[in-house]
Amino acid sequence: MSFLAPERLWLLLLVPALVAGYLVVQWRRKKYALRFTNLALLSRVAPRNPGWRRHLAAALMIVTVGLLATAFARPQTQVEVPRERATIIVTVDVSISMRADDVDPTRLRAAQDAAKAFVDSLPPKFNVALVSFAGTASILVPPTTDRAAVVRAIDGLELAESTATGEAIFTSLDALKQVPADPSRPAEPAPARIVLLSDGYRNIGRSVQDGVAAARRARVPIYTIAFGTPFGSVEIEGQRTPVPVDEETMRQIADATGAKSYTAASSEELEEVYTDIGSSVGYTTEEQEITSQWTGYALLTALVTAAASLFLLGRLP
Template identity: 55%
Template sequence: MSAGDPGLLGGLVTGFLAPARLWLLLLVPALAAGHVLSARRRRAAALRFSAVPVLRAVAPRRGGWRRAVVPVLLLAGVAAAVVGVARPVGQVEVPRERATVVLAVDVSISMRATDVQPDRLTAAQESARRFVAGLPPRFNVGLVAFAGSGQVLVPPTTDRSLVARGIDGLELTSYTGIGEGLYTALSAVQQAPPDPDDPDAPVPAAVVLLSDGETTVGRTNEDAAAAAVEAGVPVSTIAFGTPGGIIVQDGVPTPVPVNEAELAAIAGATGGQAYEAESAGELDAVYADIGSSIGTVLEEEETTARWTALALALVVAAAVGSLLRSGRLSS
């Protein structure tokens, strides 16, 4: 699951619409105690009427944990049913109708390194095209390229072909200014068109910033991250490349390692996610995870149906276990 995925039951229970019904959970320990007492009585009766009670008493009990599986499943089913009766509320993922996503791509010379085949920039372009194509159609997507400075290549738009052409046209240049790239991405967010159905409604926005280096020129990452926090725009970062990346300039090999910590600090400060990718496949996986998290929003919703389904599944599992063990429905 992606980061923040609430899971099958809608994440942690955040409250109940009928909390007074939770007293029914007392049935669980009561039933457990009743089962234990009943089992002891049956065992004592068997020993009394056995022809070889001494042997029965000292014989090792086998498969005790197997006998416990069915009652444990039943008790868990009762507990889940009680939670459902209390009408739990939890967080569930709901698809966003609209959002603005600005993709900021590092086009510094180090992106020429071939530690990622065929090279860092080409791999980044291919993954970016797939990422953009997979976003919901009503999302506005913008494209920023940055090296020594940042440039808005495509203002936020729903026209995916414009963004794809912008990605295809990325060209390498000198220096790395991650802070400048983030400032430019924030300015691109402000260029997003308003929602035609509700022009005054704020549209949620996020920046996805990919870089393979560290800031060498321009405004600091810390100042850019502070600006993103003030604007309420989370920034997810992708550190792309391997520690052994090298480019050759004028016949001289130059190491171009990735500064993961620098990028992670931006994500941590702005409420985004920090990722690392050392191959095209890993980059695709990162973009898929980012797309999932950006494309949905967590909302509180009653999850009674999910807990009821869990209770039914546990009871059915207990019934199947009983049939497999003894050929009849019992514990």
């Protein structure tokens, strides 16, 4: 167990201080009784000695103080939290060819808009991860239910050189490894889908075929959205360079993994991506504040203290 406000634990010094104070009071009470030599008169005027009952009530009060001091320090502990494992990996091409404006306003901007609309449409319990790729591929946002974090990362995408489509698939599969395991079936991968938004042409890194083979082994369908036309072009070092869309490669990726391919104009149909994904629950270990739990312990002890004082001593403390 740890504490969010450990500096407040000094209040626990009140516990030994109260114990010492109580012992001093008992010693002085005993000393006064010994000084009162007329024991017959003392037995008449003094109330019946409550004995151990008085000590029980005092001990409970001191325990209550200790519990309240601990609660005030905001304790936290590690707990197992259930988490839905169903995951969608949104993988976006940020290669220079995505700067082409044959899709309004540009291929990249259209892909960003489509990705954000898709993320917003997903069921809240699903995890979403974001992968971007150009010459290399990176996991920008690991699987999470925080839609705002994914949308911010999509808005922040920047163009870079080359297109490593095969690496993008491998990196998307790596992102799935960050989803918590199902304790009842630890070897079973999380139910998942990859949505690949690209203009299709690979020119660096591992081959698309190797990536597709890995996705098939993992049984993860790759839905593709092709952005561009056969007539797209971009200006590179002052020269206009053709960058036609490779719809055939995008279609082959989808077909080989048991998914579907789309164009930018038809991506509204993407609900099909998650309609049959299924559900699986895993558990993650998280730090969770348990101040209310310790406050409850203190309240319960205070109630027992009051009851003990009332029924054993005839008065409230």
